[in-house]
Amino acid sequence: AREELRRALDGVLDLERLLSRVTLETANPRDVLALAASLGKIPAVRATLARLSTERLRTLHASSDELGDLRERIEKTIVSEPPIWLNDGGVIQNGINEELDELRDLSRNSKQHLAQIEQRERQRTGISSLKVKFNSIFGYYLEVSKSNLHHVPADYERKQTLVNAERFTTPELKEYESKILDAQEKIVEIERRLFAELRVAIAGEATRIRQTALALAEVDVLAALAHIAALRNYCRPQFDTSGGDIEILAGRHPVIEQQELSGVGDRFVPNDLFLNSTTHTILVLTGPNMGGKSTYLRQTALIVILAQIGSFVPARSARLSVIDRVFTRIGASDNLARGRSTFMVEMTETAAILHTATPRSLVLLDEIGRGTATYDGLAIAWAAIEYLHARTRAKTLFATHYFELTELAERLSGVKNYHVSVKETGGGIVFLRKVEPGAADRSYGIEVAKLAGLPNEVIERAREVLAEHESAELRLTDHLASDDLRPAPAAQLTIFTAISQPVLERLREVDLNHLTPLEALNLLAELKKQVD
Numbered sequence: 001a002r003e004e005l006r007r008a009l010d011g012v013l014d015l016e017r018l019l020s021r022v023t024l025e026t027a028n029p030r031d032v033l034a035l036a037a038s039l040g041k042i043p044a045v046r047a048t049l050a051r052l053s054t055e056r057l058r059t060l061h062a063s064s065d066e067l068g069d070l071r072e073r074i075e076k077t078i079v080s081e082p083p084i085w086l087n088d089g090g091v092i093q094n095g096i097n098e099e100l101d102e103l104r105d106l107s108r109n110s111k112q113h114l115a116q117i118e119q120r121e122r123q124r125t126g127i128s129s130l131k132v133k134f135n136s137i138f139g140y141y142l143e144v145s146k147s148n149l150h151h152v153p154a155d156y157e158r159k160q161t162l163v164n165a166e167r168f169t170t171p172e173l174k175e176y177e178s179k180i181l182d183a184q185e186k187i188v189e190i191e192r193r194l195f196a197e198l199r200v201a202i203a204g205e206a207t208r209i210r211q212t213a214l215a216l217a218e219v220d221v222l223a224a225l226a227h228i229a230a231l232r233n234y235c236r237p238q239f240d241t242s243g244g245d246i247e248i249l250a251g252r253h254p255v256i257e258q259q260e261l262s263g264v265g266d267r268f269v270p271n272d273l274f275l276n277s278t279t280h281t282i283l284v285l286t287g288p289n290m291g292g293k294s295t296y297l298r299q300t301a302l303i304v305i306l307a308q309i310g311s312f313v314p315a316r317s318a319r320l321s322v323i324d325r326v327f328t329r330i331g332a333s334d335n336l337a338r339g340r341s342t343f344m345v346e347m348t349e350t351a352a353i354l355h356t357a358t359p360r361s362l363v364l365l366d367e368i369g370r371g372t373a374t375y376d377g378l379a380i381a382w383a384a385i386e387y388l389h390a391r392t393r394a395k396t397l398f399a400t401h402y403f404e405l406t407e408l409a410e411r412l413s414g415v416k417n418y419h420v421s422v423k424e425t426g427g428g429i430v431f432l433r434k435v436e437p438g439a440a441d442r443s444y445g446i447e448v449a450k451l452a453g454l455p456n457e458v459i460e461r462a463r464e465v466l467a468e469h470e471s472a473e474l475r476l477t478d479h480l481a482s483d484d485l486r487p488a489p490a491a492q493l494t495i496f497t498a499i500s501q502p503v504l505e506r507l508r509e510v511d512l513n514h515l516t517p518l519e520a521l522n523l524l525a526e527l528k529k530q531v532d
């Protein structure tokens with residue numbers, strides 16, 4: 001039945017759009033005929049729906065209308081292959097209007113009558129090459145070559161002189177030209193009037209058409225969702241109304257999965273997800289670019305939305321709570337028209353999320369704070385997570401390159417760390433795209449840059465600079481950290497380092513508002529001696 005419905009719907013155009021063109025009086029003859037063709041497919045759709053027992057499908061069957069009377073009127077009025085523009089004529093069928101049929105007969109027989117005039121004038125003048133012709137400027141005329149001008153009768157009226165010929169007219173030709181041209185104008189005028197009447201009749205059935213269009217649209221969506229669910233082995237989601245858990249096993253991104261199956265992309269790696277209102281409220285997701293963090297965020301949103309519209313979802317199993325809203329802050333660009341930078345756009349959208357999200361919301365945040373200075377961005381991201389944890393309690397996926405944010409999992413009970421895994425192979429990396437518990441230990445930015453094709457010289461220099469910074473940080477940490485606070489060496493470079501108490505005390509004593517440039521240099525030299 002599903003495939004039968006899909007076949008019946010094949011070729012049905014956007015009825016609401018066609019109806020809008022009709023009501024706005026912008027529909028051309030082909031638009032109206034396309035509407036009739038789409039209406040012609042409705043009986044097969046309704047016949048299939050009538051055989052199904054599902055309550056919703058029976059409701060859609062009852063709310064749809066075959067509109068056979070309207071389709072029949074359109075097909076009787078418009079020719080099977082009409083021109084786009086009414087001015088071209090030939091839009092209305094024969095037998096619709098008696099006056100139109102008579103004028104068409106006159107127009108159709110004009111060639112025969114003009115041929116008779118041409119033959120008579122040849123015989124009268126003895127000019128065998130004389131021809132009756134037409135153009136849009138001079139209308140109908142008799143064309144005589146220069147060599148035959150001495151045969152031209154006195155009643156010929158010259159209309160135009162050419163290099164090799166002269167063009168003339170006669171009283172008889174003038175009279176017939178007037179009849180033919182008037183007929184053409186009247187034909188177009190009558191066809192315009194009849195077509196306008198047809199559009200008014202269609203617009204008068206707007207309610208029936210729109211109601212049927214909505215029913216067909218829903219049938220189309222349901223059939224498409226059922227088709228893809230069966231084809232891609234989707235599961236039926238379960239809703240937990242008592243709690244607030246989201247548990248997805250082997251979830252997939254429906255669009256990227258489709259690309260893989262079409263042979264365009266790599267093998268898609270399914271991933272699990274667990275969120276609740278207590279211990280797993282916020283997941284901080286770290287890992288390299290191209291590792292799959294954004295895909296993980298997007299597929300979560302798509303699975304939740306598909307489930308709540310009544311669809312099966314791309315996963316092995318899914319247990320969900322009802323979500324009131326899905327908030328996303330993924331990707332950014334300047335809004336030049338409103339004078340807003342990328343960072344301003346990012347902050348505006350983040351502000352809207354923080355002000356509006358509720359405990360029943362799903363929040364997806366990707367790289368918050370990346371559009372500004374590192375310290376500012378990190379501070380904003382840190383504070384945003386704390387706010388979501390303390391105030392909104394919205395279930396949140398937070399993808400980031402700020403590894404310092406992983407410390408929040410030790411401070412806040414509802415924050416957990418996850419990362420997308422990577423396999424290192426002989427100086428390169430392989431993206432495993434598997435989301436696993438724990439924080440990532442490296443960002444692999446240089447490896448991603450290498451994959452992007454940066455020159456080897458740039459890559460090698462970047463490795464040297466990174467090694468220098470990591471080495472310097474570890475030395476500074478070992479020197480400054482107190483015995484009880486000295487951290488173990490970490491593979492990932494971090495912004496935060498321990499600072500000795502004397503240095504901190506000295507900095508607190510400084511009044512920056514009254515510090516002269518020379519005093520600032522001296523202070524810097526003093527502090528440098530303490531850390532060397």
